[in-house]
Amino acid sequence: MYTPEMKELIKKVEATRPERVARAKRGENFPALSLEERAVVLGKFHPDYQQEGRRALRVGPDKGLVIPEEVARVMESRSMLRTEKIDLSKPDYDTDILILGAGGGGTSAALMATDAGLKVIMATKLRHGDANTMMAEGGIQAATQECDSPYYHYLDTIGGGHFTNQPDLVAALAHDAPLSISWLEALGMMFNKLPDGRLDSRHFGGSCRKRMQSSGDMTGAEIMRVLRDEARNRRDSISILEFTPAVEIILDESGKCAGAVLYNMETREFFVARAKAVVIATGGNGRLHIKGFATTNHYGATMDGVVMCYRAGVGTTCLPSTQYHPTGVAYPEQNVGLLITEKVRGLGAHVLNAEGEQFCFPLEPRDVESAELIKEAIEVNKAVVTPTGRYGLWLDSPMIDLLHGEGTVRKELPAKFIQFERHGIDISKEPMLVYPTLHYQNGGTAINADCETVVPGLYCAGECTGGLHGENRLMGNSLQDVITFGRRAGISAAKYVNGGVQLGNLTLDHVAKFEKELLDAGITDSIIAPILLPDYSTDEVSARRLAEARQESE
Amino acid sequence: MSAPKQVATGDRAILPEGARTIPIFVMGKRYEVPETLTIMKAMEYAGFKFLRGAGCRGGICGACPTVYRKEGDYKLYFGLACQTVVEPNMYLAQIPFYPANRQLYDIEKIEPLADAVHALYPEVFRCVACNNCSKACPMKVEVLDYISAIKQGDLARAAKLSFDCIQCGMCASRCMGELPQYHIAQLVRRLYGKYIQPRAEHLTKRVAEIESGKYDAMLEGLQKMGHAELEKLYKEREREPDMIALGTWMPKDVSHL
Numbered sequence: 001m002y003t004p005e006m007k008e009l010i011k012k013v014e015a016t017r018p019e020r021v022a023r024a025k026r027g028e029n030f031p032a033l034s035l036e037e038r039a040v041v042l043g044k045f046h047p048d049y050q051q052e053g054r055r056a057l058r059v060g061p062d063k064g065l066v067i068p069e070e071v072a073r074v075m076e077s078r079s080m081l082r083t084e085k086i087d088l089s090k091p092d093y094d095t096d097i098l099i100l101g102a103g104g105g106g107t108s109a110a111l112m113a114t115d116a117g118l119k120v121i122m123a124t125k126l127r128h129g130d131a132n133t134m135m136a137e138g139g140i141q142a143a144t145q146e147c148d149s150p151y152y153h154y155l156d157t158i159g160g161g162h163f164t165n166q167p168d169l170v171a172a173l174a175h176d177a178p179l180s181i182s183w184l185e186a187l188g189m190m191f192n193k194l195p196d197g198r199l200d201s202r203h204f205g206g207s208c209r210k211r212m213q214s215s216g217d218m219t220g221a222e223i224m225r226v227l228r229d230e231a232r233n234r235r236d237s238i239s240i241l242e243f244t245p246a247v248e249i250i251l252d253e254s255g256k257c258a259g260a261v262l263y264n265m266e267t268r269e270f271f272v273a274r275a276k277a278v279v280i281a282t283g284g285n286g287r288l289h290i291k292g293f294a295t296t297n298h299y300g301a302t303m304d305g306v307v308m309c310y311r312a313g314v315g316t317t318c319l320p321s322t323q324y325h326p327t328g329v330a331y332p333e334q335n336v337g338l339l340i341t342e343k344v345r346g347l348g349a350h351v352l353n354a355e356g357e358q359f360c361f362p363l364e365p366r367d368v369e370s371a372e373l374i375k376e377a378i379e380v381n382k383a384v385v386t387p388t389g390r391y392g393l394w395l396d397s398p399m400i401d402l403l404h405g406e407g408t409v410r411k412e413l414p415a416k417f418i419q420f421e422r423h424g425i426d427i428s429k430e431p432m433l434v435y436p437t438l439h440y441q442n443g444g445t446a447i448n449a450d451c452e453t454v455v456p457g458l459y460c461a462g463e464c465t466g467g468l469h470g471e472n473r474l475m476g477n478s479l480q481d482v483i484t485f486g487r488r489a490g491i492s493a494a495k496y497v498n499g500g501v502q503l504g505n506l507t508l509d510h511v512a513k514f515e516k517e518l519l520d521a522g523i524t525d526s527i528i529a530p531i532l533l534p535d536y537s538t539d540e541v542s543a544r545r546l547a548e549a550r551q552e553s554e
Numbered sequence: 555m556s557a558p559k560q561v562a563t564g565d566r567a568i569l570p571e572g573a574r575t576i577p578i579f580v581m582g583k584r585y586e587v588p589e590t591l592t593i594m595k596a597m598e599y600a601g602f603k604f605l606r607g608a609g610c611r612g613g614i615c616g617a618c619p620t621v622y623r624k625e626g627d628y629k630l631y632f633g634l635a636c637q638t639v640v641e642p643n644m645y646l647a648q649i650p651f652y653p654a655n656r657q658l659y660d661i662e663k664i665e666p667l668a669d670a671v672h673a674l675y676p677e678v679f680r681c682v683a684c685n686n687c688s689k690a691c692p693m694k695v696e697v698l699d700y701i702s703a704i705k706q707g708d709l710a711r712a713a714k715l716s717f718d719c720i721q722c723g724m725c726a727s728r729c730m731g732e733l734p735q736y737h738i739a740q741l742v743r744r745l746y747g748k749y750i751q752p753r754a755e756h757l758t759k760r761v762a763e764i765e766s767g768k769y770d771a772m773l774e775g776l777q778k779m780g781h782a783e784l785e786k787l788y789k790e791r792e793r794e795p796d797m798i799a800l801g802t803w804m805p806k807d808v809s810h811l
Contacts, residue, residue: 024796024797025797027795027796027797029796035785035789126609126617127609127617129615130609130610130615130617134609134610134614134615135610135612135614135615143760144754144756144757144760145756145800145801146756146801146804146811147794147803147804147805147811148794148811149769149772149810149811150764150769150772150773151769151772151773151776151810151811152791152810154773154776155776155784155787155788155791156788156791158776158784158788159784159785159788163781163784163785167776167777168777170776170777171773171774171776171777174769174773175764175769175770175773178757178760178761178764179761179764179765181754181757182757182758182761185747185748185753185754185757186748187661187744187747187748188661188743188744188745188746188747188748188749189744189747190713190717190743190746190747190751191747191751191754193751193752193754194800195752196752196755197751197752197753197754197755198754198755198756198800198801199754199756199757200800201800203794203796207793208791208792208793208794209793209794210794210800216717216718218614218717218718221614221615221720222717225721225740225743226743226744226747229740229741229744230661232656232658233658233659233660233661235658243605243606265605266605296612298609298610298611298612298615299604299608299609299610299611333590334590334591334592334595334637334639338611338612338613339612348796403797414717414718415613415614415718418613418693418694418718419612419613419637422637422638423639533603533604533605535603536595536598536599536603537598537599537601537602537603538599538601541600541601
């Protein structure tokens with residue numbers, strides 16, 4: 001519930017609303033920035049462009065690359081394993097394809113691999129489907145309309161990414177996107193459709209055509225439910241190991257990828273899983289909390305795949321870049337950091353300052369939009385300040401019913417409606433308070449359009465990879481990323497395995513070699529990673545954990 | 555307006571100024587936690603580190619269902635730990651998993667008929683309409699209504715009514731008829747999405763165009779283009795008007811459609 005002071009401020013929003021709605025109905029928008037103006041606001045206000053809190057990597061394939069401190073710390077980490085204690089000669093699991101991560105990308109890969117007649121093991125840190133895919137709200141891009149085409153999907157994506165994207169990946173995405181939607185439709189996904197079956201499509205930040213397909217405001221959840229259900233129907237060929245993340249990739253003596261060491265977090269046992277090919281789809285790094293920002297990411301988003309690949313010699317693309325979503329929740333405190341889908345702005349809601357004035361085009365690419373909000377707060381000084389001392393700007397959701405008819409907010413944003421209703425806020429009547437939040441790992445392991453890495457037999461897909469989005473991702477391209485490249489990874493890995501793979505003796509020598517490199521670089525204080533789960537205990541609690549302190553000192 | 559103190563805390567609980575602490579009972583054991591936090595953040599504040607029982611932390615994954623009672627109140631309450639705010643003297647337990655059998659089927663072969671659903675899950679007819687399922691749902695899904703629709707053979711209605719389900723299993727935990735409601739609903743939604751909802755014809759056409767190779771040369775050309783040329787094309791894009799019906803607008807330049 002809003003405080004009386006905040007309710008007073010909302011009156012200013014209500015005062016400007018009728019005139020703003022009338023303008024929106026005439027199709028008039030707040031002017032968007034030119035490319036030159038974008039560069040200015042980004043340079044001044046976007047966290048990626050600040051030098052503070054970043055440093056160069058001292059080891060590994062990307063030595064010298066300047067990235068956020070929190071990311072550098074896990075990239076320069078030590079292994080959880082004492083490799084000499086692991087007997088690699090007797091694998092506990094043996095399979096065709098081992099998939100690490102069971103979100104949208106991993107599950108899509110599993111389905112394509114079993115379509116090719118192969119056996120799959122999926123190992124995942126939490127439950128099957130506990131992933132950022134599940135949380136993606138607004139939609140999935142694909143050029144399905146007659147006025148659109150993969151050509152414009154390509155242009156929007158590479159322009160949104162400031163022309164830093166890896167071209168072959170963008171082309172693969174634009175090409176496959178409608179195929180992926182068709183695949184999901186055939187699996188029985190419930191899309192929002194018009195009565196004649198046409199996919200309901202909307203604009204989003206940086207789009208020239210309405211290309212955002214959706215399922216209410218739980219598009220990712222619907223995708224994940226359907227993919228998971230299909231994988232469960234194939235239990236003869238897909239085994240799922242939950243609460244059992246990988247902690248290290250295994251190679252064979254000729255340098256091919258040959259499996260992974262898995263860790264059962266419930267029993268604290270390690271297992272050797274041998275596989276003819278490995279697909280890594282472990283997702284992003286929001287839980288590293290770069291610069292202390294809150295995050296929209298799920299509990300397990302700790303960048304495990306990138307860390308393991310790095311030790312195996314796989315470098316990265318675009319890793320210095322992180323996406324801050326312009327509209328994270330700033331109030332109520334319980335929901336701080338959570339995502340408010342861009343669809344709210346796609347449906348016409350304006351972003352406003354404390355005076356109820358518009359100060360930016362609501363659908364700029366995400367990094368530009370974030371920078372504009374930060375500017376309005378810290379330079380223009382016209383943000384609302386919440387009772388817990390956070391900045392917030394208004395997102396005028398009540399406009400949506402005024403533009404599209406009574407009940408649209410409930411119908412198009414059901415999950416968001418419930419989430420705010422729980423805290424006594426009716427978003428169809430009252431605006432939401434928002435501020436940028438840590439949302440997406442733009443960069444990651446380097447791949448090509450077939451999801452291959454430099455290590456034979458090692459494939460990556462989804463948020464753990466880099467290049468597709470360049471330095472800025474557009475809305476709806478992440479869900480399309482996990483489906484398109486998850487499918488591609490499954491198909492490529494299956495083709496590789498079906499071509500005949502002979503594994504030699506298994507080895508973890510690359511891990512020992514990496515740790516030696518750390519020592520040679522004088523790095524003796526590195527943490528152990530993958531960190532698997534963040535720790536949110538208070539300093540007071542940590543200080544009383546004496547047994548742990550003793551173990552660490554030994 | 556005074557500048558706020560910069561908060562750099564990630565997900566660690568931030569206490570509003572003058573925050574009071576209140577007692578809560580986690581599986582019967584008392585902890586003092588700040589008021590206004592969610593159950594999840596309050597338990598982390600107290601020192602718990604979740605393995606099970608935490609997932610998206612945003613109310614959509616179904617990992618953290620929690621049951622609780624309040625002092626002096628006979629009623630049993632249900633909520634998601636990541637969404638429910640602590641109250642003084644609430645006593646709670648998380649139920650991160652609840653066993654519920656799921657039937658195997660082949661989506662390509664199954665018929666989109668109520669009979670097929672009834673054959674896989676004959677226990678739907680054990681439903682006694684007690685409505686405990688709906689009361690237990692943290693997403694306010696009308697579980698009983700969709701189960702009734704399935705019994706009556708209205709799969710489309712059941713699919714729509716069950717859409718907000720996050721498959722946490724609380725309905726199944728309270729069911730007198732011992733139904734796995736959320737698995738049945740998942741089956742029904744897929745049947746609806748695949749067979750009952752009208753197919754997107756423009757999508758079928760686009761898939762055929764892509765498979766015929768229509769866009770291959772265009773995408774090839776874009777990949778070879780330099781920054782300046784791409785930037786020029788990017789700036790020249792025509793924007794589809796916001797308030798115009800889908801499928802009715804065409805750009806002036808149709809050479810790349």
